[in-house]
Amino acid sequence: MKKKINELKLTLPALSANEGAARAIVGAFCAQLDPTVEELADLKCAVSEAVTNAIVHAYDTPGGPIYISVALFDDRSITVVIRDRGCGIADVAQARQPLFTTGADGERSGMGFSVMETFTDRLLVRSRIGVGTRVTMKKCLS
Amino acid sequence: MEKETLTVALLSEGDTLTATLSGEIDHHSAATARETLDRALFKHRPRVLCLDLGGVSFMDSSGLGLVLGRAALCEELGAAVRLLRPSLRVRKIFAVAGLDRIENITLQV
Numbered sequence: 738m739k740k741k742i743n744e745l746k747l748t749l750p751a752l753s754a755n756e757g758a759a760r761a762i763v764g765a766f767c768a769q770l771d772p773t774v775e776e777l778a779d780l781k782c783a784v785s786e787a788v789t790n791a792i793v794h795a796y797d798t799p800g801g802p803i804y805i806s807v808a809l810f811d812d813r814s815i816t817v818v819i820r821d822r823g824c825g826i827a828d829v830a831q832a833r834q835p836l837f838t839t840g841a842d843g844e845r846s847g848m849g850f851s852v853m854e855t856f857t858d859r860l861l862v863r864s865r866i867g868v869g870t871r872v873t874m875k876k877c878l879s
Numbered sequence: 880m881e882k883e884t885l886t887v888a889l890l891s892e893g894d895t896l897t898a899t900l901s902g903e904i905d906h907h908s909a910a911t912a913r914e915t916l917d918r919a920l921f922k923h924r925p926r927v928l929c930l931d932l933g934g935v936s937f938m939d940s941s942g943l944g945l946v947l948g949r950a951a952l953c954e955e956l957g958a959a960v961r962l963l964r965p966s967l968r969v970r971k972i973f974a975v976a977g978l979d980r981i982e983n984i985t986l987q988v
Contacts, residue, residue, distance in 0.1 A: 753906055757884055757905060782937075782938075785939040789905065789939065789941065844945070844948045846943035846947055848943055849939075852940050852972065852975055855975050
């Protein structure tokens with residue numbers, strides 16, 4: 738049975754200026770498990786994607802809360818949960834399809850969930866309309 | 880004044896416009912870079928847009944959006960896109976999207 742050895746909880750307003758801070762803080766916290774440069778870069782990228790999704794899509798007006806929690810385990814696995822209380826995703830399976838985006842300006846690649854999936858070992862997305870979205874990512878370090 | 884996490888330096892030579900991107904490309908920083916690049920594309924109307932990515936220290940899928948959006952605009956303007964010096968990390972993101980299969984984009988390592 739794996740044991741939790743450390744935990745970080747962080748709340749940030751959904752402002753695009755916080756994307757860099759979110760991935761930097763999570764990266765710095767996870768560094769204590771001594772990940773490889775590649776593993777850390779993968780994790781920071783996946784966090785950036787999930788936080789960006791919440792910032793871009795969750796709230797009608799900027800600044801709603803984004804809750805980030807990170808748990809480190811003694812088997813060298815990391816669980817990151819990124820949650821919002823925003824509008825929710827109507828069809829999660831569709832949203833997870835590569836190239837799917839609701840961004841009308843053509844500047845969103847629609848690859849956010851694909852990047853999260855590629856760069857972590859497990860991705861779970863739960864969402865309810867009007868309640869919010871919870872993205873759970875698990876990364877197992879070597 | 881907020882510190883810029885991504886800078887774009889432009890050089891127009893003949894029919895080539897080179898944009899050197901340095902720093903972190905995310906959704907926040909991509910917005911300003913997009914405006915700078917589009918303004919330069921309309922001003923110079925190059926045949927080739929070179930995006931020098933050698934100084935990019937972080938990129939997520941917002942960088943893909945930035946590149947794909949410029950590639951679409953370049954196609955309208957009849958220009959080709961060359962991506963110069965992408966790091967292994969940047970190439971890893973491109974690989975997720977299969978960027979190497981897009982016709983008017985060339986990757987030069």
